[in-house]
Amino acid sequence: PEETASPIVLRLSGENRTALAERCRQLATSMETAWESLRTSEFAATDDVRMSMVVASAEEAAKQLQVAAARVETPPARAQLAARSILCHRVSFDRPRVAWMFSGQGSQYGGMLADLLEHDASAQATVTGIDTVFSSLGLPTWTSISGEQSDQLGSDVLHTMLAVLGADWILADQLTRSGLTPAIVGGHSFGEYAALAQAGVWSWKAAVRAGQAR
Secondary structure (H helix, E strand, O other): OOOOOOOEEEEEEEOOHHHHHHHHHHHHHOHHHHHHHHHOOOOOOOOOEEEEEEEOOHHHHHHHHHHHHHHOOOHHHHOOHHHHOEEEEEOOOOOOOOEEEEOOOOOOOOOOOHHHHHHOHHHHHHHHHHHHHHHHOOOOOHHHHHOOOOOOOOOOHHHHHHHHHHHHHHHHHHHHHOOOOOOEEEEOOOHHHHHHHHOOOOOHHHHHHHHHHO
């Protein structure tokens, strides 16, 4: 079979680990015919166990599948799969796991969240709280540095960070008010500060102060 130009992620699944191990064995021994469809395969929506692996060729895929088949059913052996870029986990369909990813510098623009703030009283209340925190630290209000007429975004580093942090804060508060809770949070670059606040590692005010120090 033709090799890929660069590494790709293969996805396969099974109703349980035994079924997944058997599928790995079957695919490993029929790679000549299975490769093309396997390259674009997706997880089956109802399968409880899912596996992904990074490979660069059909030959490598066959080897990885053989390793996975031998180890996926045994916990001690299964723990070694990650070192080979093979990830396997069981999913729950009772309650989806949701991740919140907070953006950093570069995502800002003048007039951020203007439509939301115009029509949502709870979002406006959050902005009032943010402005109070900013003012207590001797900073300009979020409204003044994030508005459509602001000339600070992208040029003044501190004001840009504060504008992005404030927007993250507002959106996190809105999602929380809607009854949503993340299973995990992450942030790109300066977005990590908002993620830490959402995770309860520090307060939003502490995130603002950390931004000042940065």
